[in-house]
Amino acid sequence: MRIGVLSGGGDAPGLNAVIRAVTKTAIFKYGWEVTGIIDGFEGLLSPTKTRQLTSWNTRGILFVGGTILGTTNRGNPFAHKTTVNGKEIIEDMSPLVLNNISELGLEALVVIGGDGSLKIAHGMHKLGVPVIGVPKTIDNDLDATFVTFGFQTAVDTATEALDKLHTTAESHQRVIVLELMGRYAGWIALEAGISGSADVILIPEIPFNMEKVAEKLLERKKSGSKSSIVVVAEGAKAVGGEMAVREKAKDGYVLRLGGMGEIVGSEIGKRTGFDVRVTVLGHLQRGGSPCPFDRLLATRYGAAAVELLAQKKYGEMVSYQPPDIKSVPLASAIDALRLVDPEGDLVKMAEGLGVNFGR
């Protein structure tokens, strides 16, 4: 049997660990051949871009960030964009992709991706391609799994940044705002914010009121705190306000967020008169070596994906349901986003400790 593996969407620490686990399990346990597809679904267009994966060329990548296969978060074969004579054309390239999968001799496909790539994988499966999904996103916003790989590393990176910001904020008696990733779900901001002892945490699920934020910071000053730390998820928005969008596609789809940290920082300055600085952690959260938790989870996911292929359980996604790795139908996996519950245990616990969510 020959299987293909690809990584789609934004990268996340642990992608290489999945690729390695898929390759090793397929080769050592089942004697299959593994073809790596370059640059996500783009690699299945013409000319195809692939490389043979072996136990040798996947050696030493468990702890390496990024993906040896490359990825893209802008290539959807069902709505492929090309520019002809300066005009953007959107075409359904799925028949070409199906043809190329068969030309490459691929009998099944492992798709490592977030919401967008898993939707494409599901579409491929509906067209008859035997597909297994592996959930990936640092945002941890897929409901069908307890956690996606890459998330814990992002939380570690963000927490380390907060530890460092505390010391400089205290020296200068400043308010420091840290903007973190989190498009629709505020998990990174919430978990890093609590672990990094932020005073204010603003997340997409709880629209914020700037007055409440300013009140909290003024109160802290009054009670003797020299500095404060405010964490803002990039997708956070004020009550009745909008997300800070940097780039939109022609169809209105939000391609890039960013800037909410600056907006919040400048509002804080105006309302309190405090000396405010803003840091945007950005793609540092996506890069670097996966933490041990993510290495293990990604390895378990990769191996489990091959086991599902061996059982011919196509159209499933591996899912972590502690303590086991199980599977769920891809159709259900792409249905719902995993969002922070504004009245849930974590938020309530943090509020009990005095953390302000801008409400």
Ligand code: F6P
């Ligand atoms: O989905 C993961 C994510 O990191 C989001 O938090 C963020 O909005 C987006 O990717 C950034 O993507 P890009 O690499 O296109 O800037």
